[in-house]
Amino acid sequence: MTNNTLLLFSRLYHHDSRVFKEFLNQLPNDEQTMPINSTIKFEQQTSANHSVPDGAITQESFKIVIETKLYGQEDIDQIIKHTDSFDGEKNKYLMLINVHQIHEDYKVKIRNKLNEKGTDVQLIDTAFEDIITSFRSVINEYDTEMSMIIDDYEDYCNGANLISIEDRLMRALPVGDTLDHNFKYKLYYAPASRSYNRRHRYLGLYTRKEIKGVGKIELIVDADYYKESKKFKWEVVEGNKDQLTDEVIDNIVQSMFHGEEEFGYQIYKGHRFFIVPEFIETKFEKVSPGGLLGAKYFDLTDYGLVKEELDTQLIAEKLKEETWK
The missing domain is CATH 3.40.91 (Restriction Endonuclease)
Structure with a gap:
């Protein structure tokens, strides 16, 4: 090297x-x-x-x-x-x-x-x-x-994998019943201790044999919320701090409340939030047997998309025409 x-x-x-x-x-x-x-x-x-x-x-x-x-x-x-x-x-x-x-x-x-x-x-x-x-x-x-x-x-x-392809990489994640929850609050969350081995620009939300939503990551935040004092502590992991607006903070906190009330999740502390402007609906079908058990990475240029022309709407529309295994 x-x-x-x-x-x-x-x-x-x-x-x-x-x-x-x-x-x-x-x-x-x-x-x-x-x-x-x-x-x-x-x-x-x-x-x-x-x-x-x-x-x-x-x-x-x-x-x-x-x-x-x-x-x-x-x-x-x-x-x-x-x-x-x-x-x-x-x-x-x-x-x-x-x-x-x-x-x-x-x-x-x-x-x-x-x-x-x-x-x-x-x-x-x-x-x-x-x-x-x-x-x-x-x-x-x-x-x-x-x-x-x-x-x-x-x-x-x-x-040697020394050149990043993150600008054209989508990480698909199984979200199950939280799909509407992710769409509403414009985010995906996971324990901050959980690592991912490849940087990526896009998130795909998978459930029931399909990737049903795609969003472009604009901010990654580690956040803790203390219900008793209503104190919100955060650290920007990636992105511009100015993008952590009051609306984004409110979405993070509301997702914590909703996660507990609707699904029994305790995500008030020790979680990482991937923020997108919005998730766009798509229908990217998995045609092989079985479901998606963990994360899967997709190079979007493998599906007729050009790196320089990528945007979330275009990706969502194009993937409706494609399938994957």
Whole structure:
């Protein structure tokens, strides 16, 4: 993973150092430009005093320390220790490469830790897909050698599941008798401790051999409600905090009351709520024997839908024409 990425960077730099600088400047970072002088050294598994980052790019007065992650950036202290890899460089950059860019709140925590440590390290938060997009944007169409290199790298990333398909992925979930409940309050809930192994943009509500509703996730919230004090505590897991409106909060709380009164569910604490603008009715029939016992993921582009044209209404209408097993 890191070796292939460093090799990609190296090939582009040795092909044209000015183009390499343009490529780096297109990646998300805290500054608009990156001063690059002449020669750059590419290193793998360089050791620091307290940690071993995945790789590094260095030159006189300039250094980028690279850390690649597959499953997020949970250990902030470990990330900050990578700054020990720097010495007396004038320009210092910590590059985090992931399947997704990290959440802004988490990014703020990293920056705060960098400031607490008294370092002047700049943060570059990017994704493998960003690297591919930026690389393609700086090379010429007629440059067949560079085009083949980035094609090979993209094939590798796809094979290693390093490129997210969440924008076209729907997670179908069995909801049983709560279907109307989900439609009314425009949400789906599950214990916050229950993990899901793939990020996804859409939710499908399944019951009685059909996915009957589809919605686009705009906010994910962990919420607790204390009935005695009527206190509502929440944490936005994904999405913009501004989307947690009074209407959304009321829907969450009412779903808690309704869940207890109608179904006997105790969801006042420790639950995660997936919020959608609305669920659109559909009829996506399961034609194989048996029901859906757990979550199932659907790549919507497998059903005649184009990623760039996806919207909830279009998905709901198209799936009415399809079946699945």
